[in-house]
Amino acid sequence: MQNKSNPSQGFSLTEIMVACLALGIMLIPVFMMFSQGTAGTTKNRNDILAQQHASNLLAYATSLNYDDAFLKAGLQEVKEKKVNSSDGTEIDLSISEEIFKRTMEIKEYTFPDFTNAYKLITVSVKWSQAGEKANDTKKEIKISGLLNK
Numbered sequence: 001m002q003n004k005s006n007p008s009q010g011f012s013l014t015e016i017m018v019a020c021l022a023l024g025i026m027l028i029p030v031f032m033m034f035s036q037g038t039a040g041t042t043k044n045r046n047d048i049l050a051q052q053h054a055s056n057l058l059a060y061a062t063s064l065n066y067d068d069a070f071l072k073a074g075l076q077e078v079k080e081k082k083v084n085s086s087d088g089t090e091i092d093l094s095i096s097e098e099i100f101k102r103t104m105e106i107k108e109y110t111f112p113d114f115t116n117a118y119k120l121i122t123v124s125v126k127w128s129q130a131g132e133k134a135n136d137t138k139k140e141i142k143i144s145g146l147l148n149k
Contacts, residue, residue: 043129046099046139050125053095053102054143058123060091061104066149071119075105099127117149 011019057078064071078093079102095102102125109118122144129139 046127046129047141049097050100050127050139050141051143053100054123054125054141057093057102057104058121058143058145060093061106061121061123062145062147064147066117066119066147071106071121071147073106073108073119075103078102078104097127101126119147121145121147 061071102123105122105124107120107122109120122142124140124142126138126140
């Protein structure tokens, strides 16, 4: 004999669809938060990489002899993958990311009453963030060092 007073247990298709819709609406802010967090992480990553690219080039430039050919006065874009130092070792100065543009400006200063000459080395790294419009200004970091003869 069947007990007809106990209806069948379970959810109807309509109830499941309403629950899924409500869950989807509640998860939208969570996905937006993840998206903004990823953009912030990328920005921080690019800032750190630009600082490292500039520091690496400045450290290399200040380790050279004053009269090294790499340190000629003027503005130059640094694209070299490998450079040979004066002692013959090969140093990798490459930048793996294409968004960075690295330049180095060298100004030479001599003073009549001083025996020393000086080179002011300014390394500049420019880049633009992913997702920014082409007409937005590029981000830039500059660091400087001094080399004396």
